[in-house]
Amino acid sequence: MSDGYEGATPGFLVWRLSMKWRVAVDRAVAPLGLTHAQYSLVASLHGMQRSGERPSQRRLADRTGLEPLYVSKLARALETAGLLERTRDPRDPRAVQLALTERGTEVTRQAIEVVHTLLQQLLDPLGGLDSARTxxxxxxxxxxxxxxxxxxxxxxxxQS
Structure with a gap:
């Protein structure tokens, strides 16, 4: 263990690791015009679409763990960038369905490759992506x- 984390609580270590990951992903996907949060959204959407789903914003929020209002904001920005389309759900006019555009699919595939390489680097100390420790x-x-x-x-x- 690094000397700088001796005596650190598990909560602090989880927070530091999540911040390290977020900053690294932000930097890695920035050349593709994405932020970490946008990457989380398009990568999750990509996976859902590959399994035949056209999720609502609410469903994607549940999948990513992001707040629905934040997903809506991210989706509007990604729509403006031409990476996804938002359409009304024909079964529920209050719901908005999301789908990647062709360009969005291509950018997402590139981002997934970049982040996968980053993940391999992160997990190297545990023996790599497929190791028993990982x-x-x-x-x-x-x-x-x-x-x-x-x-x-x-x-x-x-309470006392």
Whole structure:
């Protein structure tokens, strides 16, 4: 472990790793005209489209973990850039469906390649993308992501 993180809490380490990843992805996809948040949106949309889905903004928000209002803002910017199209859902006129344009699909494929290379670099200390350590790391991250968090629950000492 790096000397700079001796005694750090797991929460701090998760935050630092997420910030390191966000900054690295931001820099890596910037030449493609994307931000990290936009990349998260188009890469998720790309995966959903490949499985035959044309998701609503709400469904994509649920998939990415981003707030629906933020997804709407990102989608409008990506639409203006010609990377995706927003259309009304014929089954629910209140819902907006999203789809990548041809140009959006090409930019997304390039971004996915760039981020995949970055991910390989990040996971190199664990033995690489397919190593047993990385697979265990993924299981542990998934367990943490599946754990419910309720910010309204207070520590007993705070309630006293």
């Amino acid at each position: 697979q265990e790391f993924k299981r542990e991250l998934t367990a943490l992501l599946d754990a419910p968090l309720d910010p309204s629950i207070r520590n007993e000492t705070e």
